[in-house]
Each structure stands twice: as structure tokens, then as C-alpha cells.
Amino acid sequence: MTTMTAPVPPGGKRIEHPALPGGFAVPDFGRPLPPREGERVIQFREALREAMSEEMRRDERVFLMGEEVAEYSGAYKVSQGMLEEFGPKRIIDSPISENGFAGLGIAAAMYGLRPIIEFMSWSFSLVAADQILNNAPKMLYMSGGQWGCPIVFRGNDGAGGQLGSTHSWCVEGLYANVPGMKIAIPSNPYDAKGLLKTAILDPDPVFFLESERMLGDKAHVPEEEYYIPFGKARLVREGDACTVVSFGRPVNFCIEACERLAGEGVECDLLDMRTIRPLDMDSVLRSLKRTNRLVVVDQSWPFGGVASEVISQVIEQGFDWLDAPPIRVNTEDVPTPYAKSLEAAYLPNAERIAAAVRRSLGR
Amino acid sequence: MTQASTQATRKSGPSAALSNETLLGWLRDMQLIREFETRTMQAYQQAKIGGFCHIYSGQEASAVGTIGSVNRDDPVILAYRDHGHALARGTSARACMAEMFGKGAGCAKGKGGSMHMFDKPNWLFGGHGIVGAQTPLGAGLAFAARYEWEVLGTGKKKVCLCYLGDGAIDQGAFHEALNLAALYGLPVIYIIENNGYSMGTALHRHSANSKNLISRGQSYGMKSVEIDGFDVLNVYDRFRPLVDECRDLQRPAFVDLKTYRYMGHSMSDPQKYRTKEEVEQWKERDSIAALAAHLMASESEGGRGCLSEADWKEMRGEVAEIVRDAVEFAEAAPAPDVERELYSDVFINPMARLSPSREYNHGEPNPLL
Numbered sequence: 164m165t166t167m168t169a170p171v172p173p174g175g176k177r178i179e180h181p182a183l184p185g186g187f188a189v190p191d192f193g194r195p196l197p198p199r200e201g202e203r204v205i206q207f208r209e210a211l212r213e214a215m216s217e218e219m220r221r222d223e224r225v226f227l228m229g230e231e232v233a234e235y236s237g238a239y240k241v242s243q244g245m246l247e248e249f250g251p252k253r254i255i256d257s258p259i260s261e262n263g264f265a266g267l268g269i270a271a272a273m274y275g276l277r278p279i280i281e282f283m284s285w286s287f288s289l290v291a292a293d294q295i296l297n298n299a300p301k302m303l304y305m306s307g308g309q310w311g312c313p314i315v316f317r318g319n320d321g322a323g324g325q326l327g328s329t330h331s332w333c334v335e336g337l338y339a340n341v342p343g344m345k346i347a348i349p350s351n352p353y354d355a356k357g358l359l360k361t362a363i364l365d366p367d368p369v370f371f372l373e374s375e376r377m378l379g380d381k382a383h384v385p386e387e388e389y390y391i392p393f394g395k396a397r398l399v400r401e402g403d404a405c406t407v408v409s410f411g412r413p414v415n416f417c418i419e420a421c422e423r424l425a426g427e428g429v430e431c432d433l434l435d436m437r438t439i440r441p442l443d444m445d446s447v448l449r450s451l452k453r454t455n456r457l458v459v460v461d462q463s464w465p466f467g468g469v470a471s472e473v474i475s476q477v478i479e480q481g482f483d484w485l486d487a488p489p490i491r492v493n494t495e496d497v498p499t500p501y502a503k504s505l506e507a508a509y510l511p512n513a514e515r516i517a518a519a520v521r522r523s524l525g526r
Numbered sequence: 527m528t529q530a531s532t533q534a535t536r537k538s539g540p541s542a543a544l545s546n547e548t549l550l551g552w553l554r555d556m557q558l559i560r561e562f563e564t565r566t567m568q569a570y571q572q573a574k575i576g577g578f579c580h581i582y583s584g585q586e587a588s589a590v591g592t593i594g595s596v597n598r599d600d601p602v603i604l605a606y607r608d609h610g611h612a613l614a615r616g617t618s619a620r621a622c623m624a625e626m627f628g629k630g631a632g633c634a635k636g637k638g639g640s641m642h643m644f645d646k647p648n649w650l651f652g653g654h655g656i657v658g659a660q661t662p663l664g665a666g667l668a669f670a671a672r673y674e675w676e677v678l679g680t681g682k683k684k685v686c687l688c689y690l691g692d693g694a695i696d697q698g699a700f701h702e703a704l705n706l707a708a709l710y711g712l713p714v715i716y717i718i719e720n721n722g723y724s725m726g727t728a729l730h731r732h733s734a735n736s737k738n739l740i741s742r743g744q745s746y747g748m749k750s751v752e753i754d755g756f757d758v759l760n761v762y763d764r765f766r767p768l769v770d771e772c773r774d775l776q777r778p779a780f781v782d783l784k785t786y787r788y789m790g791h792s793m794s795d796p797q798k799y800r801t802k803e804e805v806e807q808w809k810e811r812d813s814i815a816a817l818a819a820h821l822m823a824s825e826s827e828g829g830r831g832c833l834s835e836a837d838w839k840e841m842r843g844e845v846a847e848i849v850r851d852a853v854e855f856a857e858a859a860p861a862p863d864v865e866r867e868l869y870s871d872v873f874i875n876p877m878a879r880l881s882p883s884r885e886y887n888h889g890e891p892n893p894l895l
Contacts, residue, residue: 180874226677263665264662264702265662266662266666272666304637308889309644365875441878472882
């Protein structure tokens with residue numbers, strides 16, 4: 164086991180744990196986050212790169228492994244320039260062998276390193292299911308608290324644009340069923356940086372779900388280091404008509420829907436959950452107490468998915484606050500089609516979300 | 527010439543340099559494993575042990591000879607037939623037995639069971655229940671050890687031992703792991719404990735080119751050797767140089783270690799796929815009896831002359847006592863506290879709202895830590 168102690172970001176602290184040689188660092192979450200507005204406009208992919216690079220500069224135990232991450236500069240240019248800065252011992256091209264390199268990363272994490280394992284697409288993680296679902300989230304439990312697994316798996320999740328049914332997986336519906344890992348799913352560049360930095364410091368396995376369709380999205384991302392805590396939803400918009408809950412890319416469709424609805428005089432609360440496990444139900448329930456209506460937007464299939472989970476918990480914990488049946492907006496319950504028109508109809512979109520809100524309001 | 531007399535005339539090889547104390551220790555370890563497994567079967571039949579349980583009897587020379595070839599801080603990772611290796615590695619019989627009894631004093635606090643023996647102080651990264659799943663992990667341990675030495679500059683050159691059965695060579699994970707190990711130059715030795723059966727399917731019926739398993743390793747450019755795993759001194763003589771080479775050159779290797787299990791695949795195996803005569807034939811070559819004979823034979827006979835019949839009897843008595851004590855300990859130990867342990871050890875850093883059922887907590891410290 165490595166003897167290196169976890170370096171701590173400014174203001175943070177180190178916590179010792181018998182399963183984790185060197186302990187783990189916790190950032191100072193009490194510090195206010197930097198403003199979301201500003202002039203430093205960069206792409207989502209650059210925000211991800213910045214998060215990884217900042218943590219790699221501080222902690223030599225962190226390395227990045229995946230298909231095409233090094234010499235190709237990343238299949239989607241997320242890791243562009245990182246090989247030059249960190250060298251081939253820390254930015255490592257893997258063969259197309261997801262089960263193999265996912266497992267390699269898991270054991271490296273048990274040993275005391277801090278791997279970031281990139282899946283070019285989470286769709287490809289299915290061939291690594293045994294490693295990422297059977298080993299990473301269960302190692303601590305199976306070993307009776309002896310071996311932790313501080314690892315980040317990250318990559319593109321969801322429909323990428325006419326990639327057909329095998330390459331368009333939204334794994335959150337499937338993977339969130341498994342206890343033992345944390346799942347983060349940012350919707351914008353600012354959150355992507357702050358959540359990924361938190362994920363890398365976190366001592367438990369984190370599944371970090373990005374979207375190919377968002378990698379080029381641009382927004383202000385502060386140059387300074389900041390960490391967004393897991394389990395704290397962001398209230399994107401405020402309104403008393405209905406609570407709209409989403410996470411990941413569909414948050415952007417929700418923003419569009421809420422703007423349209425505002426034009427009709429309907430103001431909604433929009434919650435960007437940012438993490439699925441933990442799931443900030445406190446924010447959902449707080450909002451529900453004002454709006455008494457709920458629409459959950461989820462880019463994975465409806466059956467037994469995350470939207471179903473949110474609604475289940477609302478019914479268990481906030482039934483009395485509901486004035487109308489909660490509504491879920493998912494992708495349609497079919498394999499992802501290829502044709503542009505079919506794919507567009509398959510995905511959640513602003514129109515379907517707005518229609519769901521209107522239905523909830525009885526309009 | 528019997529196997530015992532082959533050993534009795536042994537004069538050369540790295541094992542010749544081993545002290546009598548070391549070899550007596552190995553004999554003791556092998557007998558401990560045999561005795562432990564005998565009592566395990568009894569406890570299983572009395573329904574004190576649940577789930578799946580895979581007995582190692584017959585294969586003792588494999589674990590003891592290979593683990594005897596590495597350092598205390600070299601990582602070791604196992605498949606699910608893991609009791610023997612854990613004992614050979616130094617895990618206490620009490621902790622192993624209590625684990626199978628599902629007690630909080632077990633090496634995994636009763637959360638792992640027979641197939642999941644973990645022992646951090648002894649660098650044992652677990653027994654693993656899914657066939658072949660430990661092979662990428664073995665590559666990862668070697669990767670991390672090399673990274674620690676090469677990038678962090680805080681470690682030393684290590685070798686990881688990754689054990690698997692012959693059934694695991696048919697898994698995709700195994701081939702991916704071999705490729706990664708060879709590609710990245712990872713110091714891991716894949717040890718196929720080839721007992722001839724993948725559960726109840728004989729080697730020639732489950733794997734192509736079954737007479738040439740080392741071709742699997744060779745095809746990835748790895749040094750690959752066959753070892754008679756029924757003779758512990760032979761295991762050491764062939765395996766130890768391989769360990770030194772892998773450590774020195776930081777590269778992987780592949781071993782087809784031929785062995786045999788006396789018992790069924792698991793406790794529920796009626797063994798219809800093999801004959802009693804076949805089992806008896808192997809028992810005639812028994813590795814424990816052979817080592818005892820070697821240690822009893824005089825130096826002029828090519829033996830060590832360091833063990834008398836009385837010593838051997840005493841040693842067996844001591845070992846039986848250790849195992850009897852382990853069973854007693856396991857039986858008396860309390861079951862894990864449900865309130866405290868069911869929701870502990872799921873997260874190192876538990877947070878609110880991770881589960882719709884209950885908040886996670888920290889449980890009792892692991893007894894081994």
C-alpha cells in the first residue's frame with residue numbers, strides 16, 4: 164500500500180480511515196462558491212480537463228487511463244495536452260479492453276492510487292459491468308472495511324447524435340440500482356469542473372456521467388479551484404407553479420421549457436440534482452411544499468429508473484404535499500433509433516417537458 | 527521411484543539453501559491447511575458454515591511453495607478457493623474460521639464468507655467469487671506497485687501473485703488481463719492452479735489446446751512455465767527464480783501449476799465426473815506425506831534428517847489444537863450486530879441521502895486492522 168498521504172487543497176482537511184492508506188482530503192465546502200457569471204468562457208471539455216489537471220498537479224497518485232486519452236489527445240479532446248504535461252506514466256492509453264482496464268484501475272485504487280478511468284462512452288462500460296458493479300462498489304463491504312476503492316470512472320453518457328441503440332446508453336437508470344458508489348451528472352461547464360474535482364478527492368467510487376452533446380457547450384468557468392459538494396441540488400429557476408427536477412443534459416431542455424412556460428405566465432422551480440447518489444430529496448421536498456406539483460425529467464428509460472426513484476421517494480416522504488399526480492418525462496421505452504426524426508422523438512425535449520408541466524397544472 | 531524418494535534425493539536447486547526451520551514451517555502450514563479444511567467440511571455439514579465452500583485439500587504444496595517464494599509485502603490476490611492461501615499467507619485460523627461462521631471476528635467481519643478472505647496486514651487482496659474477475663485486479667496491483675516504485679518513488683520493486691483455477695482461463699477477463707500485464711510490463715505472476723477440472727468439466731472438455739496451457743501466456747510474450755505443483759520443493763525450485771526475474775525485470779509471467787483437489791469442486795459436488803481410483807492415485811503422491819518423508823530422511827539419504835516420527839506426531843497434534851481452537855473461537859464469537867453492521871463499510875465517506883432506505887454509518891473496526 165502506498166504510504167503517500169493525501170495532499171489537501173487550501174482550506175480543506177485530511178481524514179484518516181483504516182481502509183485508505185494516506186487518508187483522504189475533504190475540501191472546505193463551507194467556502195462560498197465563486198460566481199457563475201464572468202468572462203472566462205470555456206468549453207465543457209476544457210472544464211473537465213482543468214479539474215483533472217489541477218488535481219493531478221497536487222496529487223501524484225492520480226493518473227488517467229483510457230482509450231485514446233494520451234497520444235490521440237482524447238477521442239473527444241477532453242485530455243488534450245495532458246500527455247505533454249504529465250507524461251506517459253500518468254496519462255495512459257489503454258487497449259480496447261474495458262473490463263481489463265476498469266479492473267486494473269480498481270485494484271490500483273485498493274492499493275492506494277487515485278485512478279481516473281475514462282470510458283470513451285458509458286455504453287462501452289457494459290462489457291466492464293462485472294468489474295465496475297461487482298468489484299468497485301462492493302470491495303469495502305466484502306472485505307469488512309479493509310479495502311476502499313477511491314476511483315473515478317468517467318465518460319460520455321446518453322445519446323450522442325444518431326449513434327444508434329448500442330452506443331447511446333444512459334447508464335444511470337441501470338447503475339443507480341447498485342449500492343456502494345456515488346453518481347455525479349453535471350449539466351454545464353461550471354458544475355463539471357467543481358463536481359469532477361470533488362469526485363477525484365472523494366474516497367469512494369464515483370461514476371461521473373458526461374455527455375458528448377455537451378462537451379462543446381461554453382460557459383464561464385472560474386480559473387480558481389472550487390469544489391461542489393455532492394448531494395446539493397442547484398435551484399436553477401424559481402417559481403411556484405410546479406417543481407421540475409432533472410439532472411445532466413436534460414436540465415438544459417428543462418431551462419428551455421421553463422422559459423417557454425414563463426411566457427405563458429407559468430413560473431417553475433427547476434432543480435438540477437447534480438448527483439443521483441446522493442440524491443438531494445430535501446431540496447425536492449422543500450420545493451414541492453411550495454409548488455405541490457412535480458415533473459421529473461430523466462434521459463434514461465422509464466421502467467425502474469431514476470425518475471421513478473425520485474417519485475417513489477416523494478410519495479413516501481411528501482405525499483401530502485402533492486396536489487396532482489407526479490409526472491415523469493423519460494426517453495421513450497424503445498431501443499435508441501438511428502434516424503434523426505426517430506431519435507428526436509425518442510429523447511426528452513422542451514416541448515414534452517412543457518406539456519408535462521401543463522398537464523400537471525390541468526391545462 | 528516414488529515421489530517421496532525423488533524428494534529425498536534432492537540436492538540442488540534453490541530449495542537446498544532453505545533452512546530446516548523454513549521447511550518445517552512449510553510442513554506445518556501444509557498440515558494446518560489440511561486439518562483446517564477437514565474441520566471446515568465438518569462445520570459445513572453441521573450447517574455452521576453457509577453458502578458456497580470450496581475445499582483446498584490436496585493442493586497445499588501450491589499455495590505454500592508459491593507464497594513461500596515472495597516477500598511479506600508482495601501483494602497476493604486469489605480466486606474463491608482461498609482458505610489455504612490465506613493460512614499460508616499468515617491469516618489466523620481463528621479469523622478465517624470465524625469469517626466462514628459469519629461472525630464479526632472474521633477477517634471480513636462476516637461480510638465476505640468462504641470465497642472472500644481479505645487480510646490487509648498480510649497484503650492479501652481478497653478471494654474473489656466471480657471466475658476470472660481477479661485477473662484484471664492482479665494486473666492493477668502490479669501496476670500500482672510499479673507506479674509506487676517508479677512514479678511516486680516511495681516503494682520498491684514488487685511482484686504480485688494472482689491465482690486462478692484452470693476454469694478461469696476460458697474467461698475474457700483473463701485474456702484482457704494478460705494483454706495488459708504484458709503490454710504495460712506489470713510484475714504479476716498468473717498462477718493457474720490447474721487441478722484438472724473447471725467445476726465438473728475436465729480440462730480437455732472446457733479448454734482448447736488443453737495440453738499446452740502455457741501457450742496462453744506465450745502468445746502474449748510472457749515467460750511461461752509448467753510446474754509440478756504436487757511437490758512443494760519442486761514448486762519452490764521452479765517458482766522462486768521466476769519471482770526473482772519478474773521482480774528484477776518488472777515483467778509478468780505465467781505458470782501452469784499442475785495440482786489436484788481431493789474433494790469436490792464445492793461442498794455440494796457429488797463428483798460423478800471422476801473415479802475414486804483417480805483420486806486415490808493422486809493421494810498416493812500426497813505432498814504433505816512426501817515433505818514429511820524428506821524431512822525425516824537422513825542427510826546421507828538425501829533428506830534433511832530434521833524431523834522424527836515423534837516430532838511429526840507432535841506437530842500434527844499442535845496443528846489439530848490450533849484448528850480445534852479456531853472452531854471453538856468461531857462458534858463462541860458473536861454474530862455481527864445488525865443495527866451497527868448492516869449499513870456500515872459501504873462508504874468510506876458516507877453522506878446523507880445516499881440511500882432511500884437508511885443512512886450509512888461506520889461500523890466496528892476490522893479485527894485485523
